[in-house]
């Protein structure tokens with residue numbers, strides 16, 4: 001089926017910080033040495049790689065990438081950032097940069113594997129259903145987003161991640177430019193993240209509508225919102241809601257400055273888990 005998540009009628013975006021995050025390192029984090037390209041140490045909460053249940057881990061990886069993507073929209077909105085090119089691509093790159101900066105190597109690899117698997121699954125579902133992926137959509141086609149993610153992962157550390165070429169079946173024609181693509185995206189979003197890291201920890205992101213406090217999705221989003229607050233302070237308060245939407249989706253609404261994570265998203269992802 002054609003999934004609408006990551007699409008948002010009114011998406012905007014956000015990003016992440018870094019140097020200041022060093023102090024928020026979670027007990028679960030394994031490696032906080034210098035990141036790719038000399039980026040600051042990183043930190044985070046719940047390494048996807050430590051999740052026992054593979055389906056839960058897969059859902060969490062993709063929900064996290066979605067949350068980062070929507071944060072990218074929130075950042076573009078609240079910081080009034082200039083966007084040179086399609087915003088949806090920019091916030092996909094933001095999500096990738098954040099995944100790269102905030103997590104240790106093992107977790108980062110798992111995140112990228114899970115996120116790219118979800119894009120491939122969407123592509124295969126579309127093909128099976130005879131659905132033509134839309135070239136007019138402001139989001140990239142699933143496999144385009146797959147290769148963008150794969151390229152940024154490889155490009156963050158081409159020497160240390162040669163395995164990624166085969167893992168993601170990344171053609172030489174694309175791989176050759178991945179280091180430069182990562183460097184460009186990391187430079188663009190890095191300054192934003194560093195600016196937001198001042199004054200951390202913050203409380204600028206709060207949960208709003210939560211219909212089921214005990215659900216796995218709600219609990220995971222709650223933990224990751226807390227992690228984001230430890231890493232950055234938004235210029236304007238934003239809220240995050242986890243609610244049924246009647247569709248598989250997630251989006252940022254700039255009017256109330258709210259990120260909506262639809263509960264249908266986790267069910268959809270669970271069905272696409274490897």
Ligand SMILES: [Zn+2]
Pocket residue numbers: 006007008011012069070073088091
């Ligand atoms: Zn979006």
